[in-house]
Amino acid sequence: MSSPPAAAREARSGSSAADSVIAVRSLAKSYGTQPEPLRALEEIDFKIGEGEFVAIVGPSGCGKTTLLKILAGLIPASSGTALLRGTPILGPRRDIGVVFQAPVLFPWRTVLDNVLLPADVQRLDRVRLRAVALDLLRLVGLEGFDRRYPWELSGGMQQRVAIVRALIHDPAMLLMDEPFGALDAMTREQMNLELQRIWLERRKTVVFITHSIPEAVFLADRVLVMTPRPGRIAEAIAIDIARPRSLGVMSTLAFGAYALRVRAHFNALGGLDA
Amino acid sequence: MNSFRNATLRVLLMLAALALWELCVRVFDVPVYILPAPSGVLRALYVGVSRFIYIENSWITLEETLLGFLAGTSLAFLLGTAIALSRRFEYFLYPSIVMFQALPKVALAPLIVVWFGVGLPSKIVNAALIAFFPLMVNTIAGLRSADEDRVNLMRSLDASEAQIFWMLRLPGALPFIMAGLEVAMIFALIGAIVAEFVGATKGLGVLINTLNFSGDVAGIFSILFILSVLGLALNQVILAVRRRVLFWDASQKSVTEDTRRGGLL
Numbered sequence: 023m024s025s026p027p028a029a030a031r032e033a034r035s036g037s038s039a040a041d042s043v044i045a046v047r048s049l050a051k052s053y054g055t056q057p058e059p060l061r062a063l064e065e066i067d068f069k070i071g072e073g074e075f076v077a078i079v080g081p082s083g084c085g086k087t088t089l090l091k092i093l094a095g096l097i098p099a100s101s102g103t104a105l106l107r108g109t110p111i112l113g114p115r116r117d118i119g120v121v122f123q124a125p126v127l128f129p130w131r132t133v134l135d136n137v138l139l140p141a142d143v144q145r146l147d148r149v150r151l152r153a154v155a156l157d158l159l160r161l162v163g164l165e166g167f168d169r170r171y172p173w174e175l176s177g178g179m180q181q182r183v184a185i186v187r188a189l190i191h192d193p194a195m196l197l198m199d200e201p202f203g204a205l206d207a208m209t210r211e212q213m214n215l216e217l218q219r220i221w222l223e224r225r226k227t228v229v230f231i232t233h234s235i236p237e238a239v240f241l242a243d244r245v246l247v248m249t250p251r252p253g254r255i256a257e258a259i260a261i262d263i264a265r266p267r268s269l270g271v272m273s274t275l276a277f278g279a280y281a282l283r284v285r286a287h288f289n290a291l292g293g294l295d296a
Numbered sequence: 297m298n299s300f301r302n303a304t305l306r307v308l309l310m311l312a313a314l315a316l317w318e319l320c321v322r323v324f325d326v327p328v329y330i331l332p333a334p335s336g337v338l339r340a341l342y343v344g345v346s347r348f349i350y351i352e353n354s355w356i357t358l359e360e361t362l363l364g365f366l367a368g369t370s371l372a373f374l375l376g377t378a379i380a381l382s383r384r385f386e387y388f389l390y391p392s393i394v395m396f397q398a399l400p401k402v403a404l405a406p407l408i409v410v411w412f413g414v415g416l417p418s419k420i421v422n423a424a425l426i427a428f429f430p431l432m433v434n435t436i437a438g439l440r441s442a443d444e445d446r447v448n449l450m451r452s453l454d455a456s457e458a459q460i461f462w463m464l465r466l467p468g469a470l471p472f473i474m475a476g477l478e479v480a481m482i483f484a485l486i487g488a489i490v491a492e493f494v495g496a497t498k499g500l501g502v503l504i505n506t507l508n509f510s511g512d513v514a515g516i517f518s519i520l521f522i523l524s525v526l527g528l529a530l531n532q533v534i535l536a537v538r539r540r541v542l543f544w545d546a547s548q549k550s551v552t553e554d555t556r557r558g559g560l561l
Binding site for chain 2: 095113122124126129142173
């Protein structure tokens with residue numbers, strides 16, 4: 023398997039190599055050592071520019087989460103490379119913030135202490151970050167909740183705490199693995215608006231994994247569409263809709279056209295609906 | 297209002313049972329060496345407490361129980377942690393521990409008295425031995441129960457294994473550990489009493505033996521009452537600690553309540 027020509031690779035990325043936060047080159051991952059190993063990812067190539075919001079969308083089992091775990095340094099790739107700001111991701115990196123599908127808060131810590139977990143683990147300046155934490159909590163509408171415990175918060179509020187925790191140590195990149203997948207539809211739309219607001223304010227580089235096509239199109243500057251196993255990137259679609267986007271944008275023709283273009287990839291594979 | 301009425305009803309029910317007991321003993325003229333009346337038990341309790349015999353011996357049994365609890369649970373926590381964290385430890389240690397666990401530990405009491413004498417040490421060893429297992433098993437289960445997502449979160453933050461242990465595994469294991477401590481405390485009391493039965497010069501177990509020889513059944517009942525109060529008090533201490541430590545745990549349930557209902561203790 024040879025990697026695609028450089029020109030094709032360049033076309034898939036929205037930025038040049040120089041200012042890319044993430045550069046993934048012919049990445050592959052397979053599990054097991056049997057004669058027929060399970061191929062989860064193949065020939066993954068993309069670049070993500072500074073401050074870009076990229077959504078990766080694909081059906082269940084297409085290796086989205088595997089890709090995210092590789093980017094987070096939780097598991098190694100079988101071949102190929104993933105560079106973060108020019109250095110290869112070989113293990114967990116302190117300049118990455120991760121938000122998982124579940125909020126993953128520690129029930130014995132208050133909201134503030136949960137947010138400061140990265141500071142405790144990485145022995146950062148707790149006093150300075152405490153002020154940052156309170157600022158961020160205000161930004162996500164959780165002012166005054168810093169001394170509460172996770173169980174006193176609703177699911178959406180808990181996930182907002184998880185987002186603040188991922189931002190607290192000012193990482194170069196935010197990885198989000200279906201962060202709103204466990205929320206009800208209404209809360210999910212709220213959280214999409216909220217996330218857009220936070221992103222517009224902080225301009226972090228975001229890799230957002232989802233299986234919801236509307237969510238991907240609504241949030242992202244660029245949508246990478248993945249095929250089912252082995253996961254490959256079928257198309258990279260730049261979403262040219264002005265920000266801030268309101269929920270109303272979802273019923274516009276342009277939005278529908280983008281969603282249809284993403285969906286076409288899944289329909290071609292046998293009508294996999296998101 | 298309703299709960300107050302229920303509480304009163306509860307006390308009344310207990311008093312009614314005692315009255316029925318008293319009545320039966322008097323009406324059927326049950327010999328005092330078979331079943332004493334509650335009034336007789338109360339009298340024996342008063343005499344024993346006022347002569348300081350009960351207090352002195354209760355203190356000794358309490359001391360044995362607490363020291364045995366401390367020794368047994370410390371060892372159980374350390375060993376449980378080692379086994380939970382290291383596959384090597386588990387591989388070499390666990391089989392012998394499981395074999396030992398299957399053995400009814402009270403059967404060892406005579407040997408332990410032979411080895412450690414009739415004094416305090418043999419009681420501590422016996423209490424520790426019986427208190428050991430419930431905590432060790434729970435420590436292993438608790439430390440291994442750490443949620444995969446939480447471990448991944450810690451790893452993604454570049455946490456060391458030591459940090460994962462102190463910040464995640466240990467606090468997460470506390471519900472299990474507190475449950476183990478609750479059982480261990482009651483078990484330690486059992487261990488102390490059994491060792492006193494087998495060979496001792498002081499303690500509530502010795503008193504029961506002595507009163508048994510002299511046919512003072514009312515006296516035995518009064519000691520049983522003291523033991524039950526002692527066990528209850530020790531349990532309350534653990535429950536108080538548990539409430540403080542596990543304020544965040546949604547399943548604020550006591551093990552002893554459950555197991556007692558199930559008849560395990």
